[in-house]
Amino acid sequence: MNEYLDIVLRSLAVYAFMLVAIRLTGKKELSQLNTTDVVLILLISNAVQNAMVGSNTSLLGGLVAAAVLFALNYLLKKLMFKNEKFRNLISEKPEILIHNGNLDFAKLSKLGITNEELQEAIREHGIEKYKDVKLAIMEADGNISIISGDDSLKQTQYKRKRKHKSLSDLN
Incomplete structure (x- = not known):
């Protein structure tokens, strides 16, 4: 098998595993990182690095693995935005x-x-x-x-900073 195709497949597998593992551990773990969480993240990243690139420790091998992770993350976010069933499968609910x-x-x-x-x-x-x-x-x-339930407390309103262009702005 092509060495770089192997890196792509390994990176996809590691990403999928990490997504499932984080989903199963629950959203409470994502809210605030303490010292043990940071250590865990560092150790996991070190542990899965070899699983993604195998024996290829070249710059290109690392870049291929990183590119696959970025691309997969981008595609999953797009899919989650467009498909409610998929979003419900991946995302936690309030x-x-x-x-x-x-x-x-x-x-x-x-x-x-x-x-x-x-x-x-x-x-x-x-x-x-x-x-x-x-x-x-x-x-x-x-x-x-x-x-x-205190009526005297004022709720702040969030306003989007980025304005959408209207058709008249495009001309």
């Missing part, structure tokens, strides 16, 4: 943790969120007690969003 002050203990247990982690998240949003939380959601990226 999960409601607290609704109107009521904690969903089963969901918290399933996601492995401790009481201390949840308390920290609500404190970061300036809320003291669970009963004051209107909605707490574990987002797809692993972060916890908190919405209080």
Whole structure:
């Protein structure tokens, strides 16, 4: 088999494995990296490097492996954008943790969120007690969003910085 085709196939296999492994470990792990997470990422990258390039340690071999990873990542993101079923397979869904002050203990247990982690998240949003939380959601990226029931708190609005060109702008 062609040496570079071998690198392409190996890189595809490693990417697929890593995607499945990250998907199975859960979104909580993606929200904040601690020291052990950084060490794990460094060791995994070192471990899979040889699996991708094999005995080819040339510059071109490394560039081929990197190009395959970038191309595959680009294609998967495009496919996820266009195909809802595929997006649901690959991406995590937001999960409601607290609704109107009521904690969903089963969901918290399933996601492995401790009481201390949840308390920290609500404190970061300036809320003291669970009963004051209107909605707490574990987002797809692993972060916890908190919405209080306090009407005096103002919600900021996100505005896109990039404007779409209209047909009149093109002329």
